[in-house]
Every structure is written in structure tokens, then in C-alpha cells.
Amino acid sequence: MGRMDVERVTGELYALRPSEFTAVRDAYVAEARRAKDKSAARAIAALRRPPLAVWAANLPARERPEEAARFLALGEALREAHRTLDGERLREAGRVGPRLRRASASRVRLRSGASV
Template structure:
């Protein structure tokens, strides 16, 4: 049994189906006399709704997930180098990017039949901020196997470009090409987030229009069924009256 493949499959199922699916696969491992695999599978934790939604985002929007990881790497590097200019530039993009990705995640979850409450969306936002700030969390998140968001807020905290310690008077200037690449990556991520927002709005508009058409057709179908019922009743009465009329004619 390929345990890694099984784990990937399990963290892709619907939240309410996870436990049953996990127990079935653990049972299969035991039947195959693979106790190590059975133990590992049985120990898997059911993902919270926020973690499941985040996992779905990673699976369904891999390119956007990669851009979020790239933005996180830019922020982490700027923070490490105490580079206020790059940090300020990337920080200005992260709020737009996170807001857009949270909306995308909520839309994907609703599409799957699991709308996210405001509090769950807040958990997703906290998770995305942790992904930007912590490379270990980012690495785990990118596997789409999270069972829960970080227990405590993780991020750059109160450190801002203005609050960064002063740099040495004769600092080693950061590589210009790296800074330009980081800036372009952040700008591209923000532009992509704006594009996804527009696509999301257009998709919602199409969905609303489709709902309206469905409602109209359902009403027409209901009316047609009612008309059919009345027509059949009228036909039955007419047939009865015709038989009675024939019977009277035959008797005469």
C-alpha cells in the first residue's frame, strides 16, 4: 500500500467523510498485513473546516499557492536582511493577496457545499499569514495535508519597516537583481489576485443568473405538471361522460 498516496486521498475527501474513509483505509492496511501503514493511517486527524478549505485551495489553485509561497519567501528574506524598502513593498502586496486568496478559498468551499462562516474565514486568513511568515508552516501547508491551522497567531508581529533596527552605516547592499525580482514577484502576485477577484465576481454573476433561470424553469415545470394533471382529469371526466352517453344511446 502506498501510504503517501492514501494520505493525499484522505485529505482531499469531504470533511464529514474523512473519519469513515480513514478507518476503511486503515482496515485495508491491516488486512494487507501492513501494521506500520495501518498505524500511521489510523493516527491521521480529521481536518478542521478551515484546514480542509485551505487544503482544497492548494489542490485546486496550485499556481496561486505557488505565488503565495513566493511572496512569503520575499517577505522572509527582506525581514532577515533588515531591508525596509523590499519589506515595505512586499507588505503592501500581502494584504491584497491574502484578502483575494481568502475569498477564493471561501468560494471553493461553498462550491463544494461547505460555506465558510466569518470566523472560519478568519482562521484561513490567519493560516495564510502564517504561511507568509514561517517557512516550516509554508512547507507543511503546500502538501495540502493540514489537519488544523497554527494554534497561535504566527507572523512578523509588530515589526514593521519603520520599526526595523537601523542598518550599519556601511551596509553590504542587497543584490539589486534579487530585489527587483522580489518586487516584480510581489507585483505579479497582486495583479493575479486582482484578476482572480474579477473572475470570482464574474463567476458569481453567472451563478446568480443560472439560479434565476433554474428557478424560472422550475416554476414553468411546476405549472406544466399542474396543467397536465388538470388536463388528464378533464380527459378522464370526458371519457366517463362519453361512455355514459354511449350506454344511453345503446339502451335507446
């Protein structure tokens, strides 16, 4: 019997909605045990369901890496503007940040079926 790809399973589990996580994880644990893959069963059983906020925060990185890159760039711009006391850059980041957050939050609400 083949060994289970724990990394693939982990990625699949953390892409699921948190409400689906436990049942699917437990099914993979059972599958690994049937295959006598004890190390995979232990590793998968040790995975914990992410809180909704953590899952939501990871959505852009998983599904829209370009959006995650924009958030990172915004963070860098804010740090640099604070460090150099650049008021214009702070104002610009203040205009861009809320638009990025609203767009991302809308997608999370649609994907999760919950108010986030």
C-alpha cells in the first residue's frame, strides 16, 4: 500500500471551510490507518481546525496571491512612511488600505457564508 502524501492532504484541509475541516481530516486519518500508514495518520490527526479569522486571513494567499502581494506591499509602504514621517505616503496608504480590506472581506464573506 502507498504512503499518504501528508503535505498534499494538509494543503487540501486548510483550503476547506473550517466547518468542513474536522470531518474531512478524520476521514483522511481513517484512510491512513486502513493503509497501515501510522506516521501519516498521526500527522494528519494532529492537524487542528483553524479559527475562522485565521482561515479568512489565509484566503488571499491561497486563492489570490496577487492580492496578498498587494497587502504585503501596503504594509511595507506604511512602515516606510512611518519611519520617514512621510505624510503624503501615509495618506495614500490610508486611502488604499480600506479598499483592499473591503474587497478581500467581501470575497471572504461570499466564500465562507458568514459575516467576517
